[in-house]
Each structure stands twice: as C-alpha cells, then as structure tokens.
Amino acid sequence: MVRAAARVWPNRAPLLVASPVVTPLLIAVDFDGTITLRDTLHVIVDAHGRRGAWDELQPDLRRGRITVEQAMQQQFRTVTASHDEVAALIRSDAGGREGFTDLVAYAADEGHRLVVMSAGFRSVIDLVLGDLGLGYLEVVANDAVFSGDGCRLVWGQDRGDVCVLCDRRCKRHAIRMRHRGETIVYVGDGISDRCASQMADVVFARDDLAEHLSGRGVAFTPYEDFHDVITGLRLVGAHAGAV
Ligand SMILES: [Mg+2]
Numbered sequence: 001m002v003r004a005a006a007r008v009w010p011n012r013a014p015l016l017v018a019s020p021v022v023t024p025l026l027i028a029v030d031f032d033g034t035i036t037l038r039d040t041l042h043v044i045v046d047a048h049g050r051r052g053a054w055d056e057l058q059p060d061l062r063r064g065r066i067t068v069e070q071a072m073q074q075q076f077r078t079v080t081a082s083h084d085e086v087a088a089l090i091r092s093d094a095g096g097r098e099g100f101t102d103l104v105a106y107a108a109d110e111g112h113r114l115v116v117m118s119a120g121f122r123s124v125i126d127l128v129l130g131d132l133g134l135g136y137l138e139v140v141a142n143d144a145v146f147s148g149d150g151c152r153l154v155w156g157q158d159r160g161d162v163c164v165l166c167d168r169r170c171k172r173h174a175i176r177m178r179h180r181g182e183t184i185v186y187v188g189d190g191i192s193d194r195c196a197s198q199m200a201d202v203v204f205a206r207d208d209l210a211e212h213l214s215g216r217g218v219a220f221t222p223y224e225d226f227h228d229v230i231t232g233l234r235l236v237g238a239h240a241g242a243v
C-alpha cells in the first residue's frame with residue numbers, strides 16, 4: 001500500500017469557507033476495495049474464472065492501455081458460477097472495512113448525502129449492504145447475472161457520455177447528476193475512482209488511487225478505515241464552522 005507523504009486537505013479550500021455554518025456534503029463512496037477489503041470482482045474471477053487473471057491485467061489497466069470495462073468483459077467471460085455460489089464466496093472472502101455503518105450513521109445525523117458509486121455489480125453490492133442493514137442506501141453501479149453457464153454483464157442504465165478527461169463512461173457523470181451544490185467528498189481506492197475523485201473538494205484515498213493522486217500533486221487524505229474518514233469529515237465541518 002502506498003502512503004501519502006502529506007496530509008493536505010481540503011483539496012480546494014475556498015469551497016469550504018462559504019457560510020452557512022453547516023456545510024452539506026455529497027459523500028461518494030466506492031465499493032470494491034473501499035467498503036469491502038478485497039475487490040469483489042477479483043475475488044469472483046480468482047475463484048470461478050481464471051485465477052490470477054486480474055493481476056496479469058493490472059499493468060495495462062494502470063497505464064490506461066485497457067479500460068476497466070474492457071477488463072471486466074474479458075475476465076467475466078470465464079466465470080461460471082451461480083448467484084448463490086457467488087454470494088457465499090463474497091460473504092466468506094470479501095471482508096468489510098471497519099466503520100462503514102458508522103460513516104452512514106454520521107452522514108445521516110449531519111444531514112449529508114451518501115451515495116455508493118461502483119463500477120462493479122449491484123447484486124453483489126446489495127448483498128453486502130443488506131448484510132450490514134444498509135440495503136436502503138443509494139447505489140450507482142453496473143450489474144452481472146451469474147449462472148453456471150456463464151456470466152452476463154449488465155451496464156448501468158444512465159452512464160452518460162464518454163468522459164472527455166478519461167475517455168470512458170466514468171463516475172463523474174453519476175456525481176454530476178446528483179450534485180446539488182454540496183461540497184463533494186470522494187472516498188476510493190482504485191483506477192475507476194481516478195477521474196471522479198479529481199472533481200471532489202475533499203478526497204480520501206488509498207492504494208492505487210493514492211498513488212495516482214500523489215503522482216499528480218492532487219491533495220487527499222489517506223485512510224485505513226471509515227473512522228479515519230469520519231474524523232476527517234468532522235474537521236471539514238469544524239473548518240467550515242470556524243469561518
Ligand atoms: Mg475500488
């Protein structure tokens with residue numbers, strides 16, 4: 001894991017100094033490797049597709065030689081497992097990052113809006129969130145229909161036009177569609193978070209995303225779990241309230 005050298009935030013301070021004292025936030029949270037400890041796409045392919053296939057693709061993904069969507073198409077062609085098999089696997093192997101339910105409670109208490117934004121699969125996300133008692137959360141995602149005969153990917157309905165910055169249908173569209181003038185917070189870890197996180201005012205990043213943002217001089221706060229995120233958000237509130 002890459003640790004950021006500096007804890008510099010907020011990303012764009014002027015946006016945080018506006019009144020009123022209570023700053024509403026739009027908190028966009030990635031799912032795979034963020035809410036879960038392991039990326040569920042990798043977990044599924046390793047168990048029911050070709051083991052190690054994602055790892056082989058990582059260099060090309062990081063350099064943008066293939067898109068996340070192309071990698072998903074390629075990898076899930078090999079997956080033959082029923083929904084029940086996938087569900088059992090996710091429950092045993094994906095793991096959950098500490099403190100997510102606390103972040104959801106914090107956001108609700110403070111009147112902030114929290115949306116889960118994923119390039120992954122709604123059926124998997126619903127399963128994990130349902131187990132946490134958070135099945136009511138707003139989720140933007142693609143989906144997959146699993147069966148023993150093969151897996152069919154179902155791309156999200158409203159993914160917008162191809163992004164001019166990253167040349168794919170990225171999460172910026174989902175944020176843009178939901179943004180109502182709030183301060184934007186992004187929490188993520190991976191390649192699919194790169195573009196969207198750069199339109200956020202406050203970014204919490206780890207792993208590949210942290211490395212990417214560090215390389216571009218984009219300010220972010222590293223996190224280990226969601227308690228770190230809550231602590232950071234409280235500081236955003238204190239900062240806004242102090243002005
Ligand atoms: Mg991720």
Ligand SMILES: [Zn+2]
Binds near residue numbers: 164165168170195196
């Ligand atoms: Zn983009």
